[in-house]
Amino acid sequence: MIWRFILKRIIWMVPFMFAVSLVAFLLIQAPPGDYLTTYIAKLGESNEVMDQASVDNLRARFGLDKPLYVQYFKWVSNLLVGDFGMSFEWRQPVSELVWQRMGLTMMLSFSTLLFTWAVAFPIGVYSAVRKYSIGDYIATTIGFIGLATPNFLLALVLMYIGVVHFGSDVGGLFSSEYKNAPWSWPKVWNLIQHLWLPVVVLGTSATASLIRIMRANLLDELNRPYVDTARAKGLSEFWLIMKYPVRVALNPFVSTIGWVLPNLVSGAVVTAIVLSLPTAGPLMLQALLSQDMYLAGAFVLLLSSLTVIGMLISDILLVLLDPRVRYE
Amino acid sequence: MPLIHMPSDTHPIIRVDNLNVGFSMRQGVVDVLHGISFDLHRGKTTCIVGESGSGKSVTARTILNMVPRPGIINGGRIMFDPDGTGPVCLTEMDPRGKEIRAIRGGRIAMIFQEPMSSLSPVHTIGNQIVEAIRLHRDVDKKEARRMAAEALAQVEIPNPEKALDKYAFEYSGGMRQRAMIAMALSCHPDVLIADEPTTALDVTTQAEILDLMKNLQTDLGMAIMFITHDMGVVAEIADEVVVMEQGHVVEKGGIDQIFSAPQHPYTQKLLTAVKTLDEPAPGKVRPAADARDILTVKGLELRFEKKEGFFQRVTEVTKAVDGVSFTLRQGEALGIVGESGSGKTTVGRCIARVYDPNAGTIDYSGQNLVTAGAAELRDTRKQIRMIFQDPFASLNPRMTVKQLIAEPLIVNGIARGKDLEDRVAKLLTEVGLDPGMMERYPHAFSGGQRQRIVVARAIALEPKLVIADEPTSALDVSIRTQVLDLLLRLQAEMGLSFIFISHDMAVIRYFCDRVAVMFKGRIVEIGETEQIITDPQHPYTKALLSSVPIADPSLRGTRQRHRYIPEQA
Structure with missing residues (x-):
């Protein structure tokens, strides 16, 4: 009875997490521009100029020239094998940055x-x-x-x-x-x-x-x-x-x-x-400010999973605690 | 086994002596019990009778020294003498001390009115009974569990071993009260205090519980203090009667004396209130012989479906109303009687179209209400009004009486301003309330007055049909007849037709021209009220009637109660 309930809840988490990843991705994309526009603006502050060719070059390298759905698809399929992508700003794999901080958090x-x-x-x-x-x-x-x-x-x-x-x-x-x-x-x-x-x-x-x-x-x-x-x-x-x-x-x-x-x-x-x-x-605040999308995306996703896992834990505890919930 | 003393013992097991209990309020201590005295004897049942607010429940709790806050004992004492070895004073004990706790549950046990909320919702029945046993008996868990199963078997719960591991919400109302009794009796107490133990139960279940308590008393030889407001129940079980009114004991005596020669006017009033309900109302106006049919219900069905799983498959269908047909004539009152779960309330709500029936027709003056759309219903809803059971819950506590009664008039754009006020005043006078009270809020009124307000609101739009769902069940007996008489007067004056839903045969007999008996979603018998009550045909009707307590102790034991067990179709 209770195992069935837990299994059902875990299965439900799969489509839910997909929806969350989509929303997370769209949210990060919502502000105008991308990491490169922020980066160029930053360079401009210190009077450095980047020529259009190298901008296009960088954009292609980061995959930012592709349509949104391609970018999303690439991100999600990499997520499935545990690859969170590279952080633009830190030039490090996102997973390294995140896990180091998440442990202490x-x-x-x-x-x-x-x-x-x-x-x-x-x-x-x-x-x-x-x-x-x-x-x-x-x-x-x-x-x-x-x-x-x-x-x-x-x-x-x-x-x-x-x-x-x-x-x-x-x-x-x-x-x-x-x-x-x-x-x-x-x-x-x-x-x-x-x-x-x-x-x-x-x-x-x-x-x-x-x-x-x-x-x-x-x-x-x-x-x-x-x-x-x-x-x-x-x-x-x-x-x-x-x-x-x-x-x-x-x-x-x-x-x-x-x-x-x-x-x-x-x-x-x-x-x-x-x-x-x-x-x-x-770190998350910084990532959002600089539109470091893979890093920010990873955080949003992790927070959502924490919410979902937290809810799961509290639901399981509720079921253990209150027989009335169990029988509904 | 405890020593069983014979009822011939002359000393009382409990003597309540000039007891005063007050509630400390801001303006000082207000007494709720004024010097009450009575005795309980081993092997005897003493009924404490009175209406709400008379102090019955406070008395019961004071015996266990659990006066509800902010109450304090400020005079008198309660002596407890179980073995004849000299009494101990219960009221002098520390309410949290070991001494009184050994008596609570061990020597004096108590059961309460609402068996659902009196049992913990999150512990198994077994857990709660085992706890009670281990508090007073030095036994291990296994032995306590065996004793608990024995206690459940004693109250005739089938399959006690399995029942121990169930939760209260898995039990029916009657089963819960049996479990409560089992728990109370698990330590073989000398005294059992029962606070309205059958009020929340159906009559047939009530009859079974009363029989059970009587048998257990004979087996265990304990004293029972039985609190009730129902004179019928008193006549069935009491040896001694104590009548209480507003914190005073106004009369006490043997059962026969109280019923045959009541001394105090309040006792007389209680008895008359019960007796008048034993026959049709004297002022009843019967519908005209040529009255036309106002409502024809044919093959009404309503199913509740329980859906489960990912695809919301229907896993269980409850036929709440299963092919109900009847007609109602202009000016007629049709009673629908049955136990909880029989579908009587659902029928009423289908007619008011609170629920959408699945099949059948409801022909109201030529219009089929089952298929009627929202616009057509708006019109008929002015003509069909409802009155609900609980006058405390059906009035919005944040609206004045004037706002409450005026609401239907405003919503339907019938009156406003001065005209509105006049109409509200007229309606209040009509139901016997002072129009000067229209600016007050519902909490300032008693239960009976509130139900009058509900009635005033129902008749504000001058309806033709009123569906009254248990309109008097939440009221004290003496007020019940007043409200019924009011409805009868309105029926005569306005030519109202009534569908009167009740579980109470006496009320139906007083009020209704015809009655339909419902069982499990079907009408098993329908006909003239007097005909059905004096000569029931269907076995279920017979069982139902045999369970109704008769307010006459001399008839005790003359009837054979039986239970209706439907054949499986």
Whole structure:
């Protein structure tokens, strides 16, 4: 039953990803001009001129003179064998550039997700069970501030505090001596020392909104008759709340995985620039600005796959969690 | 096995003594229970009767020391004495403490009204029963599971081993309530508190559950506190009766005394309300002998198709309405009676063309509504109006009464300005409400008043046919007759025809000229109401009638209940 469901969902992903690749390609092509026009304009700024012949030559070499559908077809067929093409700007295979950054991005996203849940879950439950208590008001206030503060501002403030009051080295994910060093235990420790800041910065607003979601959901569930039934059985207050209403209120919590994943990757661009994190965000921004189409395309595609995979994971978890979903 | 004390024990197992419960509000503590006292005895069933808001449910929860927030116990006490070894005081215990938790579920168990929402939607039935057992009995999981299966077998659930692994939504309403009872009784409690356990069930299912509870009481010798608003149910099962009104106990006594010589006017009112519903309304105007047919339904069919898979193949077809035919005359009230799932509501909605029937004709004054287009329907919709069951849900809480009633008049461009206001005022007077209240919002009205507003809205366009879908089911008994009398008056004054959908035979008998009995999408019997009730022909009608509780304790046990099992075609 459940395997059939997962298989069905995976099969559905194939046509969906095709559609995504088409949209991604069209989006990248949407601004007027191509990489070469941007490149020539850039050269023009430094008073270098390129003659028409070499422009045409370059255009033919990059395949930019072909009609759109030919370009798309070539791109997609190369994708199928794992070739993401060359980055115009970096003159490197796109896959090398992307994987290097994606690894760290994924790790950062995952840590942030864990942080978000670990903080939001207990506070959300507490806020609902002790509605209108002092603790609830404090959590609510902090939550709203967290929601309303822009990430980059929070990053700047925390960096300032970190540097001025603790004299710690903030910014980036590694200290300079480890930046290009091979992986070792001291390097991992160095990473952990640097990780907390971006995790807190990136996780705050998601934590705040999850607290609100958990609180609202649980408040709806706490007055259901099945909670009374459990209480009338003689179950202790803590266990009955954990086993019944929290379990039901967890559904929307799980659904958030779907949007948290891509959000962390793309939404963190500004923060990543402020904190100079070697993650995917800044590179993608650069690629889009310079119309480096294969690099940008790869990122858009990866983000979409992350969304789709995130949705798949949350759907599978939902099915495991709620039998009613299973039977529909 | 617990020791079974005989009912001859004179000491009460539970003594509620001058209990006061208040809700702390902004303006101080408002009492909802005013010094109530009564006793429960082993082996006896005590019915707590009263209408909504009388404090029955709060009383039940207070016995388990689970007063719903923001309630507090501010006077009196509840003594619990299961073995005759000296009572313990339940109200003095810490509501979250170990002591009271050992009693909850272990010695005093409770079942609730809505069996669907009272069971967890995401845990199996077995999980929930095993949990209840292991809270109070020191047994391992395997043994607890065996005991749970035994408990399910005791409440006559077929194939208990398999049933343990099912979820509540896989059960029918009656099965769920059986599972609830099994869970409550799994630890052999001394007292069972049942809060309207059969109100949400069909009459036939209700009859089965009541029989089951009676049998289990005989086997286990427990005291039952049974909360209900239905005097018929009281007459069927009670030994003692406690009548409550607005937080006071107004009368208590033995069943025979309460029914034969009620002292308090409120008890008398409750009983009269039930008895008047036992016969046709005195002021009923029958349709004229030469009245023409206003509606002719022929071979009506509606299928619901369940589609599945990539190609949306039809995997399951439910025939909700399966070849229904009847005629309705001008000024006549036709009742449609049946259990949930019989298709009675669907028939009503087909006629109003909320649903599009798959086959058949609905001839309304020469016009076929099945094939009628949107433009033609706009015209007939002025003449055919609907009244729904739940007056709380069918009125938009953000509109004033005036806006609600005026809406059909404005939409159809009939009146505006001063004229509109006059019409609304007239309609409110017509249904027995003060026109001065038209600027208020629905929440300011009681259930009965809201249903009057719904009626006023339905008659605003001076319709010819009203389809009333369970219009009195959500109302208290004493208000039920008032609303029915209002509808009868309007019928007489305006020459209205009614299709009156209900599961309640008494209401149908009071209101309808003729009745159609529906079972699984078909009409199994149709005819004059009195004829059908006194001399039913079809076995299903007989089964249905035999399940209706009679509000007369002296007739208890004189009837043979039977269940209708259709032959497989």
